[in-house]
Amino acid sequence: MTKEEILIIDDEPQIRKLLEINLESNGYKVTQASDASMGIKLAASHPPDLILLDIGLPDMNGLDALKELRTWYNHSIIILSVIDNEESIVFALDNGASDYVTKPFRVNELLARIRSCLHRNKSIEHNTILIFDNIQVDLIARAVKNNDELIKLTTTEYKLLVLFAQNEGRVLTHQYILKEIWGVGYQNDTQYLRVFVGTLRKKIERNPNKPKHIITESGVGYRFN
Amino acid sequence: MTKEEILIIDDEPQIRKLLEINLESNGYKVTQASDASMGIKLAASHPPDLILLDIGLPDMNGLDALKELRTWYNHSIIILSVIDNEESIVFALDNGASDYVTKPFRVNELLARIRSCLHRNKSIEHNTILIFDNIQVDLIARAVKNNDELIKLTTTEYKLLVLFAQNEGRVLTHQYILKEIWGVGYQNDTQYLRVFVGTLRKKIERNPNKPKHIITESGVGYRFN
DNA sequence: TGATTCTTTATAATATCTTTATTTAATAGA
DNA sequence: TCTATTAAATAAAGATATTATAAAGAATCA
Numbered sequence: 001m002t003k004e005e006i007l008i009i010d011d012e013p014q015i016r017k018l019l020e021i022n023l024e025s026n027g028y029k030v031t032q033a034s035d036a037s038m039g040i041k042l043a044a045s046h047p048p049d050l051i052l053l054d055i056g057l058p059d060m061n062g063l064d065a066l067k068e069l070r071t072w073y074n075h076s077i078i079i080l081s082v083i084d085n086e087e088s089i090v091f092a093l094d095n096g097a098s099d100y101v102t103k104p105f106r107v108n109e110l111l112a113r114i115r116s117c118l119h120r121n122k123s124i125e126h127n128t129i130l131i132f133d134n135i136q137v138d139l140i141a142r143a144v145k146n147n148d149e150l151i152k153l154t155t156t157e158y159k160l161l162v163l164f165a166q167n168e169g170r171v172l173t174h175q176y177i178l179k180e181i182w183g184v185g186y187q188n189d190t191q192y193l194r195v196f197v198g199t200l201r202k203k204i205e206r207n208p209n210k211p212k213h214i215i216t217e218s219g220v221g222y223r224f225n
Numbered sequence: 226m227t228k229e230e231i232l233i234i235d236d237e238p239q240i241r242k243l244l245e246i247n248l249e250s251n252g253y254k255v256t257q258a259s260d261a262s263m264g265i266k267l268a269a270s271h272p273p274d275l276i277l278l279d280i281g282l283p284d285m286n287g288l289d290a291l292k293e294l295r296t297w298y299n300h301s302i303i304i305l306s307v308i309d310n311e312e313s314i315v316f317a318l319d320n321g322a323s324d325y326v327t328k329p330f331r332v333n334e335l336l337a338r339i340r341s342c343l344h345r346n347k348s349i350e351h352n353t354i355l356i357f358d359n360i361q362v363d364l365i366a367r368a369v370k371n372n373d374e375l376i377k378l379t380t381t382e383y384k385l386l387v388l389f390a391q392n393e394g395r396v397l398t399h400q401y402i403l404k405e406i407w408g409v410g411y412q413n414d415t416q417y418l419r420v421f422v423g424t425l426r427k428k429i430e431r432n433p434n435k436p437k438h439i440i441t442e443s444g445v446g447y448r449f450n
Numbered sequence: 451t452g453a454t455t456c457t458t459t460a461t462a463a464t465a466t467c468t469t470t471a472t473t474t475a476a477t478a479g480a
Numbered sequence: 481t482c483t484a485t486t487a488a489a490t491a492a493a494g495a496t497a498t499t500a501t502a503a504a505g506a507a508t509c510a
Contacts, residue, residue, distance in 0.1 A: 086331045093337040099324070106311045112318040120345065154455055171367035192457075194499060201500095209500095218465055218498060219380040220367070379466060417468075419488060426489095443476055443487065 003029040004118055005046075009039030009065070010054035010080065015103075019052065022107050023114075036060035043073060044184035050117055053097075055081040055088070063091060070096040072184055076117035080105065130165045132213060132225070135204050137165050146204055156181065157200050164214065164224035173221040197222060228254040229343055230271075234264030234290070235279035235305065240328075244277065247332050248339075261285035268298060275342055278322075280306040280313070288316055295321035301342035305330065355390045357438060357450070360429050362390050371429055381406065382425050389439065389449035398446040422447060 006028045008019050016032050023030050031048065033039035036057045043051060051069065055062030066077060076098040081088065084102045092100050098117045101110055122139070130137040136145040144151050144161065153161065159181050163172070175187045182192065197216075201208040215223045231253045233244050241257050248255050256273065258264035261282045268276060276294065280287030291302060301323040306313065309327045317325050323342045326335055355362040361370040369376050369386065378386065384406050388397070400412045407417065422441075426433040440448045 086334050089331075089334045090337040093334075093341045098341070106314075109311050109314045109318075112315040116318045116323070156456075169366055169368060189457090190499090191459090195457080195501085198500060198502095216465095216499070217367070217377075223368070381467075414468090415488090416470090420468085420490085423489060423491095441476095441488070 003027060004050070005029045005031065005048040006114070007031050007033065007039065007043055007048040007051045009033045009036065009051065009057070009062075011035060011056070011058050012054075015054070015080075018107075022111065026111060028114075034058075036062065036065040040065065040068060043069060047073065047075070047180070047183050049121065050076045050078065050114060052078050052080055052114075055079060055083060055092075063088070063095065066092060066097060067095055072179065075121055078110075078113060078117060132165065132168070134206060135213065137161060144204075151203050153200075153203065156196055157203070160196055160200060161204070164222070168224055171217050171221050171223045175221075177221065193222075228252060229275070230254045230256065230273040231339070232256050232258065232264065232268055232273040232276045234258045234261065234276065234282070234287075236260060236281070236283050237279075240279070240305075243332075247336065251336060253339075259283075261287065261290040265290065265293060268294060272298065272300070274346065275301045275303065275339060277303050277305055277339075280304060280308060280317075288313070288320065291317060291322055292320050300346055303335075303338060303342060357390065357393070359431065360438065362386065369429075376428050378425075378428065381421055382428070385421055385425060386429070389447070393449055396442050396446055396448045400446075402446065418447075 004027075006023055008016050008023075008030060010016050010019075010032075011034050013034075016034075020030050020032065031042060031046075033042050036059050039051075039053070051073070053062055053066060053069075057065065062079065062081070066079065069077060077096065079092045079097045079100045080103055081092075081100065082103045089100045098120075099113050101113060128138065128140045130139070134147045136148075138144070139162065142158065144153055144158070160177070163177065163180055174190045174193055177193055178186045178189060182189065186192070197214055201211050201214055204213055205211045213225055215225060217223055229252075231248055233241050233248075233255060235241050235244075235257075236259050238259075241259075245255050245257065256267060256271075258267050261284050264276075264278070276298070278287055278291060278294075282290065287304065287306070291304065294302060302321065304317045304322045304325045305328055306317075306325065307328045314325045323345075324338050326338060353364055355364070359372050361373075363369070364387070367383065369378055369383070385402070388402065388405055399415045399418055402418055403411045403414060407414065411417070422439055423433075426436050426439055429438055430436045438450055440450060442448055
C-alpha cells in the first residue's frame with residue numbers, strides 16, 4: 001500500500017514541524033510549503049491526496065488560495081486558521097473546503113478529521129474490488145489480478161488503471177488524464193500517456209494489439225471498458 | 226427540485242425548534258425524533274438526505290446510535306454535542322460521522338457544514354443522455370449507442386452528431402454547420418459535409434439509403450429527427 | 451551500485467481528413 | 481412528362497495527423 005500524501009501550506013515553521021512529525025508517524029507522506037504560491041505550484045506539479053491550508057499566509061489570503069486550488073484540485077482541503085470567525089468558516093466551507101479547524105488544534109482530532117476526509121475520497125467508489133472481465137482491481141490491497149494471477153504494476157501504471165476503472169465507459173481526454181496523474185502543467189505531454197497506455201495494455205489486455213479494455217478515441221483520449 | 230430532507234434526533238425541544246425554523250427557512254424538509262430508537266426507526270422507514278444526531282440522548286448513547294445507523298445508512302450524519310472532548314470527537318469521526326459540531330453551535334456555521342455534506346453526496350454525476358429512437362448520445366461519457374451497442378465515431382462525426390442532436394427538428398444550413406464544425410472560412414466546402422453526413426448515416430441509420438435521422442433538405446441543408 | 455521506473459527520442463503503424471472522380475437523385479423550365 | 485441543370489451521395493486515392501512501439505538516456509530508490 002503506497003503512503004497517502006499530505007501537503008502542508010503554512011508559514012509557521014513550528015506548526016509545520018508539529019504536523020510533519022505527527023503525520024509521518026501516522027504513515028502519511030508529507031510535503032510542505034511556506035506560502036501560497038509555492039503550495040499551489042507543488043500541488044499542481046504533484047497532486048497530494050489532501051491539503052492542509054493555513055489562512056494567514058504571507059503572500060496571499062488563504063481563502064483566495066482555496067478558490068484558486070478548487071478550480072482544478074478535486075481532493076480534500078482542510079483549512080487551518082487562528083480565526084474562529086463564523087463568516088470566515090462559512091465562506092471557506094461554501095468555497096469547497098472539506099473542513100475548517102481552528103488553531104490551536106487538538107492533534108488527535110485533526111488526525112481524525114484527516115482520516116475522515118481521506119476515507120470520503122476513497123469511498124466515492126463503494127466497491128473496493130472493481131472487476132472488468134479478466135481484470136480485478138483491489139483498491140484496498142492495491143493489487144491487480146489478470147485471470148486470478150497477481151500482476152505487477154508501477155505506481156504510475158496503477159494510478160492510471162484506477163483512474164480508468166473508476167470512469168468506466170467514459171471517454172477521458174488526454175488533458176484530463178495527464179492532469180490527474182502527472183499534475184497541472186503536464187497537459188501537453190501526451191507521449192507519456194501513450195507510453196504508459198502501451199505498458200498497461202501489455203499487462204492487462206488479452207491481446208494488446210486488439211485492446212478490449214483501453215480503447216483509444218483518436219484525437220480525444222481513451223475509454224475504459 | 227424536490228426539497229432535501231434532514232432528520233433531527235435530539236431530546237431538547239428548544240434545540241429541535243431552533244433547528245426546525247432555521248432549516249425550513251433554508252429550504253429543507255425537516256423531520257424530528259426525540260430519542261435514538263425513534264430516530265433510527267424514522268431513518269429506516271424513510272431515509273433522509275442527512276441526519277443531525279445529538280449525543281446526549283435519553284435512551285441510548287448517540288455514538289452507539291451512530292454505529293447502528295452506519296451499518297446501513299450511507300448519507301451524511303453530523304454529530305451535535307455539548308461534549309467538547311477530543312476522545313469523543315475522534316471516536317465519532319472514526320465511526321462514520323461526517324462532522325462533529327459542539328453545542329452551543331453557531332447557526333450559520335452549522336448550515337454551511339450541512340451544505341458541505343449534502344454537496345458531497347450530490348456530486349455523484351448524473352449523465353444527460355439524448356435519445357432518438359435507436360440512437361443514444363451520452364454527452365458526459367462522450368458515448369454514442371445504436372440499439373444499445375457502442376459505436377465508434379471520429380471527432381468530426383461526433384461533433385456533427387451532437388450539433389444535429391441539439392437542434393432536433395430544425396433545418397441547419399450547410400453554411401451554418403460548416404461554420405460550427407470546421408470554423409469560419411470553410412463555409413463553401415459543402416463537399417466535406419456530404420462526406421461526413423455519409424459516414425454518419427452509415428453508422429447511425431437503420432437503412433443508410435433511406436435515412437430517418439439525418440434528412441437532406443436539398444439546396445438548403447440538413448434536418449435531424 | 452544495481453535494479454527499477456520514468457522520461458525522451460525516433461520511427462513505424464493507424465486513423466482521420468481532404469480531395470477528386472463518378473454515380474445518383476432532385477429540381478425547374480419547357 | 482421530359483430534359484437540362486444543379487445538387488447530393490458514394491467510393492476511393494492522396495495527404496495529414498495521431499497513435500503505438502521500441503529503445504536509449506536520466507532519474508530514483510533501496
